[in-house]
Amino acid sequence: MSDEHRAARAADALWAAWTSGDRIAALPDDIRPRDDAEGFAAQLAIGEHAGRTYGWKIAATTTAGQAHIGVNGPLPGPLFERFRHEPGDVLPSADMHMRVVEAEFAYLMGSDVAPEAGPDEILSAVAGLHLAVEVPDSRFTHFETVGAPHLLADCACASxxxxxxxxxxxxxxxxxxxxxxxxxxxxxxxxxxxxNVLGDPRTALVWIAEDLRRHGHGLRAGELVTTGTTTAPVPVGPGDEVRAAFGDLGEVAFRFAG
Known part of the structure; x- marks a missing residue:
């Protein structure tokens, strides 16, 4: 089986779990990602199902988060347009598995980041900063034990x-x-x-720009990069009202369906 076919089949299995709300223990042996590169290829293939992306998320930007899911560093994942919401929205709750929210800073890129760009050039490519809340989730029953290649295939718990x-x-x-x-x-x-975000959200932005390079990708103008949770992930459930407060910068508020 070709690497491309393995990635496509892994994406099929994960997307089936994503849309059904079912959880899986692990991907079958014949399509299980063997390393980070195969995991990343599977997450790209999920885009064939999920549709348009508008940027990237970074999972596990705290040492506690890395320890919780058994990885040695952060993980990149795509943000899909179909799962984007605005403040004041009512988000579905019936299919939540992880049941947490995360208050985050998100950068909007104003220009493409060149492959050879250094930290200063990466930061100078930013056009704006947004306040945000991520509601991560996983298609794996025990996401904390499946390992980095599986988590990459699972879009780094994007939701x-x-x-x-x-x-x-x-x-x-x-x-x-x-x-x-x-x-x-x-x-x-x-x-x-x-x-709590790698010491500084700017550090997280530089990290993902550099990490995407090894997968043959880069940050582009118009993309959003949400940099990771600034607090411990907060448990939530159906009917909960959520407000992430960023002091004088503002807030993000919404609720979950009951």
Whole structure:
């Protein structure tokens, strides 16, 4: 079986689980990704089912997150247009498996990032900053034990995403020390800061630009990069009202269907 066919079949199996709401223990041996490259190829193949992407997410940007899912570093995953939401939306809840939300900073790219670009050039390609909440999920029953190639194939636990307001004059803020909070049903349940994202969300942006290169991809103008959770992932359930507060920068609020 060719590598391309293996990736397509892995994507078929994962998309079937994604759309049915069923969870799988692991991909069958004959199509199981053997390394990160095969896992990434499978996530790209899922795009044939899920449709248009508008950017990237980064999973496991905290040491605690990496330890929880048994990986040695962050993982990239695509953001699919069909799962994008706006503040005030009511998000489906019946098919949630991980049942968590994450308050994040997201960069909007203003220009393509050249393959040879260094950190300064990567950062200079940014056109804007948004506040956001990710609602990650996995198609695996025990996502915390399947390993990095499986998680890459699973789009790094990509699922729903709430894109919040753009931050004016964003370049003047030190996000590495910027405080964040998550409130559920009017109660503050988590606090954190941009420093939880690889020490600085800018570091996460540089990381994904460099990591995508090894897979033959790059960041492009108009793409959004959400950089990882600033607090511990916050448990949620049907009917919950969510508010991620970013101090003077603003907030992102929405709720889940009951």
């Amino acid at each position: 729903r995403f709430v894109l919040g307001p753009e931050v004016p004059d964003w370049g003047g803020y030190d996000l590495s020390t910027w405080a964040t909070e998550v409130w559920i049903n009017g109660e503050r349940v988590a606090t954190g800061s941009g420093g």
